[in-house]
Amino acid sequence: MKKYVLSLALVGASLLGASELKYQEFDGFKSPESIFVDKNSVYVSNVGEKLEPLAKDNDGFISKLDKNGKVLEHKFISNLNAPKGMMEVVNTLYVVDIDVVRGFDLKSKKEVFNLPIKGAIFLNAIEKLNDDTLLVSDTGTGLVLKVDLKAKKYDELLKLDIAKFGGPNGLYLDRKNDKLFIAGYHPDGASGGVVMSYDLNDKKLSVIKNEKEAYDEIVPYENALLVSSWGENLNGVIYRLEDDKALKLDLPSIKGPADIFIEGDTLWIPKMVEGKILKVELKN
Known part of the structure; x- marks a missing residue:
């Protein structure tokens, strides 16, 4: 683990302002894709030794850390293929694993839920609609x-035109306004996607950032949204979207900022290509 102090700048066409923020970097992970934080612990999904997100090679696992970044159990849950997004519901940790939604009891670590998704290609993110229902994105099919969860069934909420919007990758549900925010990522890894919102009531899809990039995850912060992007040439970016502006957070090099997680003023960022995770304090 390394500790640093960095300058956080909001960058648009020019530098808008800066302040010193603290961050910590933790290594020893194997292609970390997603981070989930609950009341007591931090969970990191590891795709495996090689960055092969579609390989059914049984070398994926989930690590458990404390809030200070100390690894409590490197392979808290093992024998997965390429685990990605996670969500906790009533003491069960759900994780998507290529084409299956799986659930593990957080106390016993036993698998208590397993639902194959027919035709799925690249399950990526999980968002909780309520204690009985999850929303799951499949980047590969749109x-x-x-x-x-009770009936162990699923149906389609929406289907994106991948060529136009990219596949749905990251998900954030604004329950107050019944809107689902979506980070688009084209499954070819090059064509890019956009950032969107989907109204659960009138079924309207709106683009809120139309510059195409490899967007990965989207989370709320204050009155804004933070969106991770793989950027160009693995120069990853975290955007702050607010008032029709897309501002870049001035962070250290991030190669592969996948499924970020926000907890209060703490932003957790997986550096998937580097096998590390970053913990950034957005306020001192």
Whole structure:
């Protein structure tokens, strides 16, 4: 683990301002894709030794850390293929694993839920609609699915035109306004996607950032949205979207900022290509 102090700048066409922020870097992970934080712990999904997000090689796992970044159990849950997005619901940690939604009891670590998704290609993110229902994105098919945890069934919520919007990758549900925010990522890894919102009531899809990039995850912060992007030539970026502006957070080099997580003023960022995670304090 390394500790640093950095200058956080909001960058648009020019430098808008800066202040010193603290961050910590932790290494020893194997292609970390997603981070999930609950009341007591931090969970990191590891795709495996090689960055092969579609390989069914059984070398994926989930690490468990404390809030200070100390690894409590490197392979808290093992024997996965290429685990990505996670969500906790009533003491069960759900994780998407290529084409299956799986759930593990957080106390016993036993698998208590397993739902294969027929035709799925690249399940990526999980968002909780309620304690009985998850929303799951499939970047490869353009689908966002509603998964009924009790009935162990699923149906289609929406389907994106991948060529136009990219596949749905990151998800954030604004429950107050019944809007689902979506970070688009084209499954070819090059064509890019856009950032969107989907109204759960009138089913309207709106683009809120139309510059095409490899967007990965989207989270709320204050009155804004933070969106991770793989950028160009693995120069990863975290954007702050607010008042029709897209401002860059001035952070250290991030190669592969995948499924970020926000907890209060703390932003957790997986550096997927580097096998590290970053913990950034957005306020001193």
